[in-house]
Amino acid sequence: MISDTERREVARNLREIEERTMLDLTDGELLDLLAGAVGLDGYEGEHFEGGLLYCLADLIDRPTTTRHGKFRTKYGRETPCCEVCGYSIGDMRWNHCPKCGAVIADD
Structure with missing residues (x-):
């Protein structure tokens, strides 16, 4: 990436x-x-x-992702994650994944 x-x-x-x-x-x-x-x-x-x-x-052409991927935390809560790299992207202020740089496309 x-x-x-x-x-x-x-x-x-x-x-x-x-x-x-x-x-x-x-x-x-x-x-x-x-x-x-x-x-x-x-x-x-x-x-x-x-x-x-x-x-x-x-x-x-940067990769794109959505907030639809789900990642289960160690406390059993599901949080949105990047579909490209799996990084937790629950913060709604982000417009791209801080780990891989994929643009977050909200549907």
Whole structure:
């Protein structure tokens, strides 16, 4: 699961690439810079499946969850939990899971 910290780091890296002169880069050099910015070390340009494009999609498309999952506490009480990671998300002020970052979509 990609954390908010990782998202911010990748966004910072992508902004640094944008600040460089893009006219002087070949397509291959740009792909290598993008792969490095998202943390895909050892990236091979011809291997996209599960690589650069999926990584960018995962950074953009955050997982979603609802408050419908139930977690039984040690005192026998049921509390809403994240359907992605199982973390207790009973606090109604949260709009995302504090553990995995999944957006809480209220139905």
